[in-house]
Structures are given as C-alpha cells and as structure tokens.
Amino acid sequence: MAMRRSVGAAILFSVHLISTFAVILRTTSSSLWANEYESTELSCLIESISTNNPRIEWKKITNGKPSYVYFEKHISRDLENRAYLKEPATLVITNVTRSDTAQYRCEVTAHLDQRTFDEVLIDLVVRVRPVGPRCGVPRAVPVGRPADLRCSEGEGFPKSRYHWFRNREEIPLDPRSNPRFFNSSYTLNRETGKLSFRVVWKEDSGEYHCVAKNEAGHAECAAQTMEVYEVSLVGKVLGALLLVGALLVVTLGFCYAYKGGYFVQRSEARDNYKASESKDPVDCITPEDEAGFRHKSSFII
Numbered sequence: 001m002a003m004r005r006s007v008g009a010a011i012l013f014s015v016h017l018i019s020t021f022a023v024i025l026r027t028t029s030s031s032l033w034a035n036e037y038e039s040t041e042l043s044c045l046i047e048s049i050s051t052n053n054p055r056i057e058w059k060k061i062t063n064g065k066p067s068y069v070y071f072e073k074h075i076s077r078d079l080e081n082r083a084y085l086k087e088p089a090t091l092v093i094t095n096v097t098r099s100d101t102a103q104y105r106c107e108v109t110a111h112l113d114q115r116t117f118d119e120v121l122i123d124l125v126v127r128v129r130p131v132g133p134r135c136g137v138p139r140a141v142p143v144g145r146p147a148d149l150r151c152s153e154g155e156g157f158p159k160s161r162y163h164w165f166r167n168r169e170e171i172p173l174d175p176r177s178n179p180r181f182f183n184s185s186y187t188l189n190r191e192t193g194k195l196s197f198r199v200v201w202k203e204d205s206g207e208y209h210c211v212a213k214n215e216a217g218h219a220e221c222a223a224q225t226m227e228v229y230e231v232s233l234v235g236k237v238l239g240a241l242l243l244v245g246a247l248l249v250v251t252l253g254f255c256y257a258y259k260g261g262y263f264v265q266r267s268e269a270r271d272n273y274k275a276s277e278s279k280d281p282v283d284c285i286t287p288e289d290e291a292g293f294r295h296k297s298s299f300i301i
C-alpha cells in the first residue's frame with residue numbers, strides 16, 4: 001500500500017519537474033476595457049516556474065514603441081502613485097486615464113528554467129464618459145416650417161450616442177411607435193445627435209433636452225423651450241403689405257432720383273455721353289401705373 005503510494009508520488013513528481021523547467025505565463029483577459037478614473041487589473045499569472053526570483057517587467061506599447069511601466073521593481077513615473085504590482089506579476093492601475101489606452105506586455109525571465117522567458121500581451125482600452133453636450137434648440141418656429149435641433153459632445157469614448165427628450169419623455173426613433181409623437185414629422189439620428197423636423201406642428205412645442213450616452217456614462221444639457229406659433233392671417237397680410245410698401249418706396253425713390261438727374265453727373269464725368277438727352281432707359285411708373293400696380297398687388301394677397 002505504502003509502496004504503491006510512493007510510486008505514484010514519484011511519477012507525479014517527475015511530471016511536475018518537466019513542466020516546471022519552463023516559465024509559462026497566462027492572462028485572464030488579453031483584451032481589456034476599463035472606465036476612466038476607475039481601477040483595472042492587467043493580469044499576468046505564472047502557470048509554471050522553477051526560478052525563485054524571476055525578473056518581471058511590464059512595457060507599454062504605444063504606436064509600436066515600447067516604454068517601461070515596471071522595471072527593476074519600480075513603477076514608472078507615468079503610472080507612479082496609481083499602479084502597483086500584485087502577486088505574482090499582475091499590474092493593477094488604480095485610476096486609469098484615457099492616455100493609458102495602449103498595449104501592455106508582461107515579460108518574465110527565469111534564469112534557472114530551461115525555457116527562460118515568456119510574455120503575455122494585453123490590449124487596454126479606456127472608456128471615457130461623455131461631458132455635458134452642447135444643445136441647439138430654436139426658440140420659436142412658425143407652424144409648417146422645418147426645424148433642426150442639435151446635440152453633440154466630443155469627449156466620450158466610444159463615441160456618444162444621443163437621446164432626445166420632450167417634456168422629460170424620451171422621443172422614440174420612430175414617431176409612430178408612440179401616440180404622443182404620432183403626427184410629428186421628425187427624424188432622429190443617434191450618431192450625429194440631430195433631431196430634424198420636416199415641418200413643425202403646434203404639438204411639437206415643448207421643453208427639449210438631450211442626453212449623450214456611452215458605456216462609461218451619460219451627460220445631459222439643460223432643457224430649452226421650442227415654441228411653435230401660428231402665423232395669423234392678419235399677420236400674413238400685414239407682412240405682405242409692408243413688403244409691397246417698401247418695394248414701392250424703393251422703386252419710386254430710384255425713379256425720382258433718376259429723373260432729377262442724380263445719376264447724370266457721374267455718367268457724364270465718366271464719358272461724354274449725354275445721358276440727360278437720351279431716351280429714359282428706366283421704365284418708371286406713372287401715377288396711373290402706380291394705381292394699377294397697387295391694385296394688382298392687393299389682388300395677389
């Protein structure tokens with residue numbers, strides 16, 4: 001019985017001996033995501049080793065160029081006070097920043113092993129939470145006109161996606177999916193943050209705000225009011241009349257100035273052409289025409 005046990009132990013021991021003549025590393029995650037200002041572990045586990053004090057080094061590889069992160073038992077200046085080594089060779093960064101996004105290499109050299117060197121590569125990507133987006137909401141839009149609402153921020157990584165809200169209720173991608181937005185003419189782009197109304201209706205009035213979101217967090221802008229107003233018939237007529245009046249004043253002013261010879265002196269100075277005697281090239285309105293014009297314009301309205 002005792003004999004059999006010792007034979008078994010001897011076999012086990014020799015298997016163990018063969019495997020421990022090589023340094024073999026392993027990592028739990030070779031592709032790692034971390035949120036900015038949080039802690040992360042770049043694991044470097046030693047599967048087998050026979051050397052007592054192996055040399056452990058960590059390098060950071062940015063754009064193909066390696067630099068030391070951990071060398072001769074010291075954390076480099078870049079990570080000083082925010083990283084440490086955890087047994088056996090794991091690198092813990094307690095407060096990652098966006099500039100830590102890079103490839104990291106754990107290297108272990110064991111002089112007494114047959115295979116004296118092994119390494120593991122870890123890709124670290126740091127997510128950055130969005131900052132408060134800048135939002136543009138038109139204050140007042142007449143019924144039936146288009147309107148664009150904009151929202152964007154530039155810090156978030158991965159890139160933020162945008163969500164719009166009206167009176168604190170999220171605006172769905174498809175207006176027809178919610179009875180409260182059913183008749184609205186908008187299209188919503190989550191990537192660009194643009195909310196475009198082809199035409200606005202009274203029902204589109206409200207307090208609008210936007211939220212920028214990614215896997216690291218979210219941020220929003222303050223709500224802004226968009227008012228959709230009716231242009232009354234009286235307003236339309238008044239506006240048209242004002243326009244016609246202004247046109248009349250400009251045209252008549254130009255004609256009287258021309259007839260009064262205001263432009264003659266300048267053209268005579270330029271060449272000897274007798275402008276005052278030539279046939280009037282500007283078709284000025286006579287008082288009878290004026291009446292006709294007025295009549296026609298009111299007809300147009």
Ligand SMILES: *[C@@H]1O[C@H](CO)[C@@H](O)[C@H](O)[C@H]1NC(C)=O
Pocket residue numbers: 037095097
């Ligand atoms: C992490 O680092 C940032 C600046 O790099 C600092 O503002 C913040 O306070 C740090 N957080 C912790 C928990 O140390």
Ligand SMILES: *[C@@H]1O[C@H](CO)[C@@H](O)[C@H](O)[C@H]1NC(C)=O
Pocket residue numbers: 179180182183
């Ligand atoms: C949408 O518009 C139609 C016709 O203009 C109207 O009958 C209907 O009640 C509106 N629906 C909503 C939910 O406002």
